Amino acid sequence: MEKNVNVRANSRQNLKGYSVIIRYTRHGKQVKLGTGVFVQDHMKFNDSVKKRNRLIISQFRNEKDFNQVNETLIEVNNVIGDFKFSNREYPSVDQVKHLLNPSYKDDSDDLITLLKKFQEYQKLRRSSRYCYAVAGIVNAVEILSSTKWKNRYYKVSDLGKDLFKDLFEYMLFHKLQNRRMTQTKPNHNLGSPDYCIFDKRFGVNNNTLCKRLNDIRSFMKWLLSHEKLTKQTHTNLMEELASTVTALKITKFDNAKVALGTNQMNLLSSDSFEEKITDDYYIVTENGVEIKKTVKKKSLIKAKDFFLFLAFTGVRISDFRKLDKKNLNFNQQVAKKTQSGYMLYKGNPKAFKILEEYNYSFNLSDQKLNQYLKPLMKQFFEFYKENHDNNFAMTLEQVEWRGKYRQIQNLNKFELVGSHTGRRSFATYMYNDGKGATLAQIIKYTGHKSIKQLIQYLQITDEEEDIKSPLSNNY
Numbered sequence: 001m002e003k004n005v006n007v008r009a010n011s012r013q014n015l016k017g018y019s020v021i022i023r024y025t026r027h028g029k030q031v032k033l034g035t036g037v038f039v040q041d042h043m044k045f046n047d048s049v050k051k052r053n054r055l056i057i058s059q060f061r062n063e064k065d066f067n068q069v070n071e072t073l074i075e076v077n078n079v080i081g082d083f084k085f086s087n088r089e090y091p092s093v094d095q096v097k098h099l100l101n102p103s104y105k106d107d108s109d110d111l112i113t114l115l116k117k118f119q120e121y122q123k124l125r126r127s128s129r130y131c132y133a134v135a136g137i138v139n140a141v142e143i144l145s146s147t148k149w150k151n152r153y154y155k156v157s158d159l160g161k162d163l164f165k166d167l168f169e170y171m172l173f174h175k176l177q178n179r180r181m182t183q184t185k186p187n188h189n190l191g192s193p194d195y196c197i198f199d200k201r202f203g204v205n206n207n208t209l210c211k212r213l214n215d216i217r218s219f220m221k222w223l224l225s226h227e228k229l230t231k232q233t234h235t236n237l238m239e240e241l242a243s244t245v246t247a248l249k250i251t252k253f254d255n256a257k258v259a260l261g262t263n264q265m266n267l268l269s270s271d272s273f274e275e276k277i278t279d280d281y282y283i284v285t286e287n288g289v290e291i292k293k294t295v296k297k298k299s300l301i302k303a304k305d306f307f308l309f310l311a312f313t314g315v316r317i318s319d320f321r322k323l324d325k326k327n328l329n330f331n332q333q334v335a336k337k338t339q340s341g342y343m344l345y346k347g348n349p350k351a352f353k354i355l356e357e358y359n360y361s362f363n364l365s366d367q368k369l370n371q372y373l374k375p376l377m378k379q380f381f382e383f384y385k386e387n388h389d390n391n392f393a394m395t396l397e398q399v400e401w402r403g404k405y406r407q408i409q410n411l412n413k414f415e416l417v418g419s420h421t422g423r424r425s426f427a428t429y430m431y432n433d434g435k436g437a438t439l440a441q442i443i444k445y446t447g448h449k450s451i452k453q454l455i456q457y458l459q460i461t462d463e464e465e466d467i468k469s470p471l472s473n474n475y
Contacts, residue, residue: 026090039065111154164244172402173203196405249404256398259428280375303372306362310422312351377414
């Protein structure tokens with residue numbers, strides 16, 4: 001037997017014989033667990049054993065007692081080890097007793113087990129991205145069941161208003177942004193719903209939680225299809241989910257976004273700006289501590305060219321990484337995500353030139369691209385303000401909602417720039433100044449599923465002058 005935890009048995013005499021008590025260490029203290037198992041006095045005691053009245057099963061004379069105690073020790077040891085693996089801490093006595101309950105051994109109704117099965121189903125049916133999203137819900141339910149929170153095990157029958165409320169409040173304010181962080185307590189200032197300061201290391205905003213709501217709805221639909229829920233129960237749960245969302249005021253809000261205008265794109269792609277780029281740094285957070293990471297000029301130029309390519313074409317990074325040269329030669333690339341759209345890379349000679357210069361691969365991960373864009377765009381916005389527009393605003397007001405709580409802060413625009421800013425800029429050019437391009441025409445290039453999705457990308461730029469199409473040869 002593999003020892004997951006140091007488990008030993010002590011005996012205590014009563015009218016039935018010797019009751020077996022198992023001890024294990026939890027939070028540095030000895031915990032006693034009464035097993036309800038009794039043995040007779042059929043064992044040898046030496047002096048060291050008598051002092052603690054400890055049972056040594058290898059010295060039992062009675063085979064029945066030996067098997068009974070040994071099986072109990074193995075079972076308790078395995079239960080404690082499994083719990084420690086899943087929850088990163090040892091269980092309480094009540095939790096061990098609950099786990100030893102024969103009815104619990106049938107995991108067909110265990111909520112965490114079913115969530116993990118649903119996660120595998122999503123992985124096969126859709127993609128790893130959706131699998132990771134469900135993994136966040138699994139982790140949240142596991143933490144809720146731990147002793148630090150509700151100290152209980154959830155089954156399908158526990159789905160309802162109370163669990164939904166606990167889950168959403170945890171995800172809004174307590175979910176770790178990085179599970180490797182050692183800091184375990186958030187430092188939110190929630191004095192007033194209209195004036196709050198969120199600890200950015202913990203929790204998600206309403207927009208992110210709304211996406212997880214879709215995963216929860218899909219999970220309950222999956223439970224219905226696997227006959228874990230009746231139709232009536234499913235209907236009731238959907239109503240309770242909706243009422244909980246309303247009560248907590250979990251509604252979507254408009255994020256502060258940045259889109260670059262044509263003059264800015266021209267300047268970003270110019271030799272004059274590239275000459276001004278210098279070595280810089282970006283900031284990462286490790287264990288709650290911000291650390292500066294140096295980035296060379298060469299890497300910043302690569303990030304700039306990658307960003308320009310995305311802005312000139314409106315392509316998703318995921319589609320770019322699956323670029324097929326055969327399709328490119330025919331002037332089209334079908335979006336892998338939606339199986340639609342025509343990515344006309346050759347429509348913009350400058351974009352095609354960038355692509356050829358890097359041999360169709362920038363060798364830059366999504367994470368590194370987004371990290372490098374922050375110092376790059378900081379340098380660019382300063383250059384743009386100094387040389388082209390003294391009135392250019394370097395900051396932008398951002399409103400973030402978590403439930404009924406609101407945080408208002410001014411952010412530097414360069415902090416809001418990411419890989420998707422290029423795609424957003426492309427859609428904005430085409431709509432505002434794309435020589436009469438309609439939404440239906442633009443959607444062919446962006447590959448969105450619907451015009452409603454496309455509209456979310458459209459932004460008002462800082463420029464008022466005429467903007468040429470990014471697909472024109474003169475751009």
